[in-house]
Each structure stands twice: as structure tokens, then as C-alpha cells.
Amino acid sequence: MPINRQTLKEDGFTGFRPLAAVDVNRIPQRTGIFALLRPADYEPRFLPKSTAGVFKKKDPSVAESALSAEWVDDADVVYIGKAGAGSKGNRGLRRQIQEFIDFGKGKPPGHWDGRLIWQLADPGSLLIAWKELPAEAVTGAEAGYHARFCEDHGRLPFANLVQARVKGK
Numbered sequence: 001m002p003i004n005r006q007t008l009k010e011d012g013f014t015g016f017r018p019l020a021a022v023d024v025n026r027i028p029q030r031t032g033i034f035a036l037l038r039p040a041d042y043e044p045r046f047l048p049k050s051t052a053g054v055f056k057k058k059d060p061s062v063a064e065s066a067l068s069a070e071w072v073d074d075a076d077v078v079y080i081g082k083a084g085a086g087s088k089g090n091r092g093l094r095r096q097i098q099e100f101i102d103f104g105k106g107k108p109p110g111h112w113d114g115r116l117i118w119q120l121a122d123p124g125s126l127l128i129a130w131k132e133l134p135a136e137a138v139t140g141a142e143a144g145y146h147a148r149f150c151e152d153h154g155r156l157p158f159a160n161l162v163q164a165r166v167k168g169k
Contacts, residue, residue, distance in 0.1 A: 002152045003145060004076040005037055005127070013129040019101065020124025027094040027130060033141050034097060034130040036079040036117060036159070044071055045121035052118035053108040060115040067119055070158050077149060078126060079114045079159035082142040085135040093130050116159040140166050 001007055005016065013035065015027070038044075046067045052060040072078075083096035103109040104118040117123050133141055143164040149157055156163055 002075075003035075003149055005129075008035060008037075008077075008129055008131075011131065013131045015129040016127050017129075018124060019126045019128050022097075022101075022128055024094060024098045024101070027097055028132050029092045029094045030132045031083055031085050031091070031135040031138050032093045032130055032132040033080065033082050033138060033145065034093060034128060035077050035081075035145075036114075037076045037127045037129065038078055039125055039127055042125065047119050047121055050115065050119040051106060051123075052103050052115050053106050055109050055112045055115075060112070061119060062116070067116060070116060070161075072153050072155060072158055075149070075153055075157060077157045079117055079157050080142060080145045080149070081114055081160075082138045082164070083130075084138050093132065097128065097130070113162075114159045116161070139164065 015022070018039075019036065046064050048064070050059070050061040054060070081096070081100070083091060083093040085091055099110060100114060103115070104123060117126070120126075131141075143166050146156060146160060146164045150163070
């Protein structure tokens with residue numbers, strides 16, 4: 001069964017709020033994974049320049065042809081990310097998602113993941129959902145969802161440019 005809003009809900013994801021309206025303080029602080037989904041009837045329009053912050057002096061913008069090539073027409077999910085505990089144990093979903101949103105508003109990021117989201121004309125209408133998981137299960141869960149998406153669509157979600165893998169496998 002393809003990954004979509006229904007299957008994510010069945011798998012324990014919650015939230016499903018428009019990115020522009022999400023109250024970050026209502027997102028759990030624990031570790032987990034999160035997904036961005038397009039709402040019904042969403043048609044992608046690409047901006048010539050990304051709104052995302054510069055990372056290591058590199059502009060996150062890519063050509064429209066590259067964006068079009070990454071878009072997966074028949075998929076609801078456009079990005080799957082993870083929120084680990086971090087080296088000091090103080091990260092988690094709330095902080096990761098806040099940093100992701102801040103990245104889209106032009107703030108310098110701590111990572112480059114999901115940057116294609118910020119070249120969509122209306123990223124705020126995308127729905128964000130999350131699932132709390134123990135820290136030791138986060139990477140495996142992200143890798144599992146990436147693999148499952150690839151099985152369904154033959155490629156990764158739109159804004160996932162690198163497939164997550166569990167070390168040693």
C-alpha cells in the first residue's frame with residue numbers, strides 16, 4: 001500500500017497541519033520522524049530562487065528542470081525527515097521542525113536536507129505530520145519509509161535527495 005495520509009495515520013503519525021499554520025510548541029520534543037505531504041489538488045509551481053538560507057556559502061536554489069525531474073506526480077509524500085536526539089540529547093521533533101521552517105525563511109541551516117521544499121511557490125500549504133519514536137529507532141524508521149516509497153514509486157520523495165540507510169546493512 002502506498003505511503004499517503006491514511007497509511008501514515010495508521011502507522012501512528014499525527015499532526016497533519018499546514019506548514020504555515022503549525023504551532024511548533026504543540027509538536028512533541030521527543031525524537032521521531034516527520035513527513036511533508038501535498039494537500040488534495042496540489043499542483044507544484046516552482047520559484048526561480050529558493051527562499052531557504054545559504055548553507056556553507058552555497059545557494060540552495062536549483063534549476064526548474066531539476067525540480068521538475070525530482071517531482072513525483074502520483075505521490076502524496078514530498079519529504080520524509082528524521083529528528084534524532086543530537087550529540088547533547090536536546091534535539092527532537094520540535095527543534096528539528098522549527099529549524100526546518102526557519103531554513104525556509106532564509107536562516108542559515110545546520111543541514112541541507114529537504115531544501116527543494118523551499119523552492120515550491122506555496123510550501124506553507126504542505127501538510128506536516130510526525131511520529132514519535134525512541135532515538136535508537138529513528139534512522140531505521142526513516143530508512144524504512146524511504147525504501148517503501150522507492151518500492152512504490154521507483155525513486156525517493158521529491159525533496160529527499162539521499163536515501164537513508166541503517167549502518168551495517
